Amino acid sequence: MKIIEVTDKKTRQLFHEVPHLIYKNDPNWACPLEIMVEEVFDPAKNKAFKHGKATRWILTDDKNQPIGRIGAFINFNLAKTYEQPTGGCGFFECIDNQEAANLLFRTAADWNQANGMEAMDGPINFGENYINWGLLADGYMPQGFGMPYNPPYYVKLFENFGFQVYFKQFSYHLDITMPELPDRFWKVAEWVSKKPQYSFRHFDWKQSEKFVDDFVRVYDNAWRFHEHYKPIDKDDLRDFLKNSKMLIDEEFIWFAYHEEEPIALFVMVPDLNQILIHLKGKLDILSIIKLLWLKKRKTMTRARALIIGIAPKYQKSGIESAIFYNLRPVLYRKPWYKEMELSWAGDFNPKIIALYESVGGKRMKTHYTMRYLFDRNKPFKRAPVIGQAEQDTKKNN
Numbered sequence: 278m279k280i281i282e283v284t285d286k287k288t289r290q291l292f293h294e295v296p297h298l299i300y301k302n303d304p305n306w307a308c309p310l311e312i313m314v315e316e317v318f319d320p321a322k323n324k325a326f327k328h329g330k331a332t333r334w335i336l337t338d339d340k341n342q343p344i345g346r347i348g349a350f351i352n353f354n355l356a357k358t359y360e361q362p363t364g365g366c367g368f369f370e371c372i373d374n375q376e377a378a379n380l381l382f383r384t385a386a387d388w389n390q391a392n393g394m395e396a397m398d399g400p401i402n403f404g405e406n407y408i409n410w411g412l413l414a415d416g417y418m419p420q421g422f423g424m425p426y427n428p429p430y431y432v433k434l435f436e437n438f439g440f441q442v443y444f445k446q447f448s449y450h451l452d453i454t455m456p457e458l459p460d461r462f463w464k465v466a467e468w469v470s471k472k473p474q475y476s477f478r479h480f481d482w483k484q485s486e487k488f489v490d491d492f493v494r495v496y497d498n499a500w501r502f503h504e505h506y507k508p509i510d511k512d513d514l515r516d517f518l519k520n521s522k523m524l525i526d527e528e529f530i531w532f533a534y535h536e537e538e539p540i541a542l543f544v545m546v547p548d549l550n551q552i553l554i555h556l557k558g559k560l561d562i563l564s565i566i567k568l569l570w571l572k573k574r575k576t577m578t579r580a581r582a583l584i585i586g587i588a589p590k591y592q593k594s595g596i597e598s599a600i601f602y603n604l605r606p607v608l609y610r611k612p613w614y615k616e617m618e619l620s621w622a623g624d625f626n627p628k629i630i631a632l633y634e635s636v637g638g639k640r641m642k643t644h645y646t647m648r649y650l651f652d653r654n655k656p657f658k659r660a661p662v663i664g665q666a667e668q669d670t671k672k673n674n
Contacts, residue, residue: 278344278377280384283333289315291335293558295346295370299428305419306426307550308558309409314368317403318348324404324513328354331403332388333368336381345371345378349385350403351392354507360658361395361650367409369400370427371434378434382649390651397649398443399435400425405513407583411446411621411644418642421581421618422524422549424448425644432645440647444660447630448620449638453608462636466602469595476537477603480530482522489514491532491539498540499586524549528607529580533587533596541587543600545617548579575613582619585632597632625660 283292293311300306318333320326331350338344351364366385371378382399389397402409408423412431420426470477480488489511496509518525524546533541552571556564587596608614619638622629634640650657 278339278380279337279341280334280380281337283318283335288335291337291343292333292346295335295343297557298343299370299372300426303428305417307419307554308556310553310556310560311558312560317368317409324510324516325350325352328352329403330392334381334384336371336377344374345369345381347371347381347385348403349388349397351389351394352403356394358507359396361652361655362393363396363398363648364389364392364394365401365403366397366399367401367403369431371431373428373430373434375434375437379438382435382438382440386649386651395651397651399440399647399649401646405517411646414445414643414645416448416642419554420550420642421448421579421620422546422553423581423583424618424620424642435645435647438649439653440649441657442645442659443648444646445624446621446644446646447624447633447640448618448642448644449622449633450641451617451619451636451638452615453617454615462598463602463605465595466598470599470602474536475596475599476534477599478532478534479603479607480525480527480532482527485518488530488532489518492542495532495539495542495586495588498588521546529604531600531603533591533600535591540591541596541600542584543582543604544584545580545582545604547577547614548581548618549577551577551579578613579616579618580614582617585619585629592628598636601636623660625662627662 281288281291283289293314296306296308300308316322318331325331329350329352331348333348334346335343336345336347346368347366348368349364349366356362356364366382366389369381371381385399386397400410400412409425411425412435413420413425413427414432417429469475492514493509493511526547529545529547531543532539552568555567555571560568585597585600618641619633619636620642621644622633624630646660648657
């Protein structure tokens with residue numbers, strides 16, 4: 278077996294061939310667009326390179342046929358927020374062979390260690406965590422757009438190398454066609470929604486800059502107490518909107534306001550994977566025509582909620598139910614949508630888990646974020662529960 282760094286057109290193409298080998302008989306797999314994967318490793322397209330670096334490799338067998346791949350990357354700003362500087366690996370694909378997997382993992386680990394890291398998380402993304410993040414461990418079914426899919430044996434490959442679960446990521450499903458929520462829920466939601474101090478608006482492209490500002494204010498308020506919080510970059514948000522214009526439905530993105538101050542947000546997108554499964558990773562002229570045709574035919578019947586954020590002051594006010602109350606008539610007007618995925622809720626965040634369950638979500642999928650410590654004698658610690666440090670301090674005082 279031979280490890281080859283991806284440096285040219287030929288090796289880039291081999292990088293994209295590997296998953297087609299792994300999933301050739303798996304109907305659940307939707308091939309990500311190759312152009313989106315390439316943008317992750319392109320310093321001109323991925324702003325994570327402003328404070329980080331990345332590379333990738335393919336693994337070939339004795340006949341020079343590709344049998345695996347992996348990427349490695351470091352966000353130096355984020356790496357410094359952990360007890361030990363921590364880099365990452367991702368875009369892992371491999372045949373069911375521990376020796377092959379170990380060679381890929383070791384290559385990524387050695388690169389991270391050579392760049393000053395003491396640990397490596399995987400599989401993760403070089404960028405935002407709403408896409409390409411986590412190892413599927415339960416719920417082997419078609420995944421929502423951006424949620425990774427992999428064969429069950431990958432868990433064994435990671436664990437046998439020495440990775441341990443740093444945190445679990447849960448995805449919840451809502452059957453939009455079923456009246457699963459009790460009348461009491463909707464009565465409370467309506468009551469909160471109609472309070473005069475609150476108002477609710479969905480995204481509007483004509484006022485996109487205002488909504489970018491509102492998003493940042495809510496995000497900063499909702500996540501600033503998280504251990505690894507970093508302020509959101511408005512340019513990153515503008516890029517997301519620009520790159521997702523064909524996908525975004527204005528009525529799937531909602532903001533809540535208290536006396537015109539933004540206090541909560543909800544972002545949902547149609548499940549593009551239901552179209553990507555027909556495109557095989559390509560986005561040429563014929564694929565674009567096919568994409569538009571499938572979109573017009575209402576092929577996307579699922580939607581994925583990417584994020585819900587509520588300023589701490591309003592987290593027990595029922596504002597989340599009021600957001601769903603405003604979203605409800607939108608879904609009634611678009612009856613081709615049958616299912617909503619609420620993803621992902623980390624096991625370190627009991628509040629968001631409680632929220633997803635309170636609105637009727639059923640846990641359907643579990644992904645793992647794994648961590649590998651380079652010092653094998655160092656005690657392993659799971660990701661701390663949000664707010665646990667504060668609770669422990671109160672108990673000790």
